């Protein structure tokens with residue numbers, strides 16, 4: 001969708017801002033550009049909407065060389081969100097959001113309807129916020145309006161330069177979550193600049209890690225954290241990259257252990273016998289539909305009077321996570337409930353339990369998969385490895 005072919009930018013004073021960039025952002029993909037200050041991220045982004053012209057190479061959008069496209073027309077196809085947001089102070093939130101459709105000649109009512117829809121999408125009630133002025137909003141709300149405005153004309157491409165940079169960490173995480181949910185729905189092709197590796201990992205389908213003026217690694221968050229391509233990348237992503245990797249590795253059914261399962265209706269004595277037979281100190285309790293009910297200890301089953309069923313003695317299971325959740329979430333739940341394992345469910349159905357040993361194995365598996373899995377077929381074009 002957006003393709004950089006050996007793109008370079010050299011300023012008249014001799015500064016090389018970027019050099020020989022080659023990579024591609026696929027349709028509907030979110031690529032984050034991350035790196036230290038001054039490494040050329042913003043320059044890269046501004047070359048896409050021709051606010052900066054490259055001095056070598058070319059950029060294609062949908063196969064079309066953008067240097068041949070009228071910049072004004074080009075920018076209509078490209079939403080642009082910047083940190084300072086740049087809302088017009090004397091226009092209401094609704095009118096700010098309707099700016100681009102209005103410029104494009106939409107009828108006023110249609111532009112405003114669209115703006116209201118967009119405000120809703122970014123979590124601002126248009127009835128409440130639409131008539132306010134930017135100064136009557138919090139920083140996070142202003143950022144949201146910035147995103148709504150960039151999406152108003154439904155551009156296929158979105159450029160975002162530190163879009164969540166100006167807010168505190170809690171609001172920032174909230175905005176990131178909301179943005180991810182929204183991106184799931186609208187599937188824009190997004191280039192997002194950040195200097196924060198956590199943000200890059202959290203948001204990116206793939207990440208471009210910049211060194212000085214060039215890309216050191218272009219890959220999935222898991223691969224960048226698991227197998228950094230160069231010592232520079234390893235240092236940039238941080239010594240705690242193993243921990244960060246927990247957030248991008250999903251729990252899979254193969255990662256799970258199968259503990260002894262007892263049923264709510266089963267007599268306590270019989271269940272105790274089964275658990276002892278398997279040398280288990282506890283069992284997972286499922287109801288008749290196979291849904292997770294709780295857990296029960298072998299000793300309490302053994303001590304129960306005649307006529308007691310497993311269901312009478314079962315404890316609620318608080319330590320559970322859905323399959324597909326990141327390992328980090330499972331680890332967090334283990335710590336929160338001081339549990340040696342967590343149940344993993346699919347809807348209500350019990351799939352198995354994740355133990356610390358299995359968690360470690362899962363992490364190992366994903367590191368190995370990324371190390372061998374140079375299944376990244378487009379590698380030759382993805383990486384700028386010839387430097």
Ligand SMILES: Nc1ncnc2c1ncn2[C@@H]1O[C@H](COP(=O)(O)OP(=O)(O)OP(=O)(O)O)[C@@H](O)[C@H]1O
Pocket residue numbers: 011012013015016017018035036037038039040041042043044195
């Ligand atoms: N007009 C200009 N003339 C000369 N050098 C420039 C000009 N604009 C930018 N540069 C230089 O190009 C390099 C890349 O700048 P760029 O703004 O792309 O970096 P960045 O990675 O976005 O940094 P930051 O995270 O600090 O915004 C920097 O060294 C910068 O000083």
